[in-house]
Amino acid sequence: MRKLLCIAILCVVVFPVAIAEEIRSYTLCFSKERQDAANLHIKCSFSLDFQNEDSVIMNFGGGQEFSVDNLKVDSVGFEYNQEAKNIVFRKRQEQVVRVNMEYNYTNLSAFFIYGEGKAELWETSFGEYFYPYVPNTFMDVALNVETPDSLSLICSYPLESDDTTKYSGKLNHILSQSLTLAFIRNDAYQRTDEYIPGKLSIYQIKGMQCGKDRYDELLELTKASITFFSRVYGEDYISEDRNVTALPVYLFHNGKGFSNRYNVGFISASQEKFSTYPDIYPLVHEIGHRWLGEWTLLIDDGQSGAYFIKETLNEFMTLMFIRYVCGSEYYESQLDRCKSEYEKIKGTPQDEPIVNVVTNNNNTVIYRKGPLALIRIAEQIGYGELMSVISRFYKEYAGKYPLKYTDFIDIVNESHAGVGDQLNLLLTAQSL
Numbered sequence: 389m390r391k392l393l394c395i396a397i398l399c400v401v402v403f404p405v406a407i408a409e410e411i412r413s414y415t416l417c418f419s420k421e422r423q424d425a426a427n428l429h430i431k432c433s434f435s436l437d438f439q440n441e442d443s444v445i446m447n448f449g450g451g452q453e454f455s456v457d458n459l460k461v462d463s464v465g466f467e468y469n470q471e472a473k474n475i476v477f478r479k480r481q482e483q484v485v486r487v488n489m490e491y492n493y494t495n496l497s498a499f500f501i502y503g504e505g506k507a508e509l510w511e512t513s514f515g516e517y518f519y520p521y522v523p524n525t526f527m528d529v530a531l532n533v534e535t536p537d538s539l540s541l542i543c544s545y546p547l548e549s550d551d552t553t554k555y556s557g558k559l560n561h562i563l564s565q566s567l568t569l570a571f572i573r574n575d576a577y578q579r580t581d582e583y584i585p586g587k588l589s590i591y592q593i594k595g596m597q598c599g600k601d602r603y604d605e606l607l608e609l610t611k612a613s614i615t616f617f618s619r620v621y622g623e624d625y626i627s628e629d630r631n632v633t634a635l636p637v638y639l640f641h642n643g644k645g646f647s648n649r650y651n652v653g654f655i656s657a658s659q660e661k662f663s664t665y666p667d668i669y670p671l672v673h674e675i676g677h678r679w680l681g682e683w684t685l686l687i688d689d690g691q692s693g694a695y696f697i698k699e700t701l702n703e704f705m706t707l708m709f710i711r712y713v714c715g716s717e718y719y720e721s722q723l724d725r726c727k728s729e730y731e732k733i734k735g736t737p738q739d740e741p742i743v744n745v746v747t748n749n750n751n752t753v754i755y756r757k758g759p760l761a762l763i764r765i766a767e768q769i770g771y772g773e774l775m776s777v778i779s780r781f782y783k784e785y786a787g788k789y790p791l792k793y794t795d796f797i798d799i800v801n802e803s804h805a806g807v808g809d810q811l812n813l814l815l816t817a818q819s820l
């Protein structure tokens with residue numbers, strides 16, 4: 389009996405029951421040479437190991453009808469679905485097939501959102517799946533990008549460059565959807581490099597650059613927030629294991645109707661707001677996404693509590709940075725703003741339960757009401773204690789898929805019996 393049990397255990401260890409498909413030897417080439425604005429020529433190739441699956445679905449494509457053009461696929465048994473934005477490969481005889489693809493891609497959101505063609509951002513999180521990938525898996529990629537002389541490239545992972553027009557890199561174990569590219573016009577942007585002491589590059593639009601005080605404030609806030617969050621999470625900003633190999637590049641653009649974004653290797657934000665707004669603490673929120681956010685906490689849009697996990701936790705930690713580093717007066721004023729903005733929608737149809745925000749479409753609930761709910765818990769168990777629970781949640785769940793918001797509730801309950809349930813009541817309540 390014991391012997392049988394041992395064999396059974398051995399089998400489970402050696403032969404996991406479900407083996408997911410695998411993408412290997414992935415090469416991606418993006419060319420911006422002789423391409424119009426918002427266009428790329430793309431070649432890619434990879435080996436597809438079906439393992440136990442009959443088919444493999446990869447995210448692929450963007451706006452229907454126009455995003456993918458002249459698609460050539462050198463492989464048997466595939467089907468490109470414009471509407472579903474995916475490409476499906478079906479298993480025939482071979483378990484491993486080599487796939488070569490070549491196509492042109494038009495990305496109108498890159499063009500229209502970021503304004504007048506001075507910068508183009510290629511982002512999978514805007515629903516532009518400009519290269520094929522299996523979401524929420526990790527992959528190795530050999531990446532090559534070619535640009536004309538007039539453009540510079542910023543990538544979510546730093547690439548080697550011969551300082552002219554060719555960029556390349558071997559990226560190991562990156563989250564498959566996390567490749568973001570920014571092409572920027574050299575004549576429209578000015579780059580400055582600072583050392584804090586690690587290198588920090590800042591791109592600003594010529595003629596719209598901020599004053600010296602604002603510039604120094606950016607350097608100070610960046611440095612202070614990196615120190616604060618590194619300590620809270622027990623993990624440096626730069627971490628080989630997390631594929632973050634440099635400090636962020638700041639790209640201040642003149643986009644309209646966008647939000648600030650953390651794209652692993654670079655942070656994009658509005659030049660106008662950066663130069664003119666009374667405070668720039670939202671940039672601390674972007675720094676905080678290095679640890680907590682869409683690239684580490686892999687909860688799908690549409691899942692209950694998706695934006696509590698991806699955004700509210702990080703906004704709460706941003707408030708904690710202000711509380712502990714910027715002083716109580718400044719913290720109180722931010723807290724008052726938070727409360728008064730929530731009061732404006734309280735009891736209205738916009739005042740929905742926090743867990744009901746499953747696409748990022750309710751800023752007041754996610755960035756105001758959500759942190760206020762967490763502050764109620766912090767008042768009860770202690771601010772430092774809640775921060776360590778969030779830090780533990782990060783360490784345990786970063787990079788794991790699938791993730792549920794109740795995983796966070798459970799981790800709160802584990803260390804403070806019943807408090808997770810109280811938080812859950814606040815997150816599911818109509819009003820606070």
Ligand SMILES: [Zn+2]
Binds near residue numbers: 673677699702
């Ligand atoms: Zn955010």
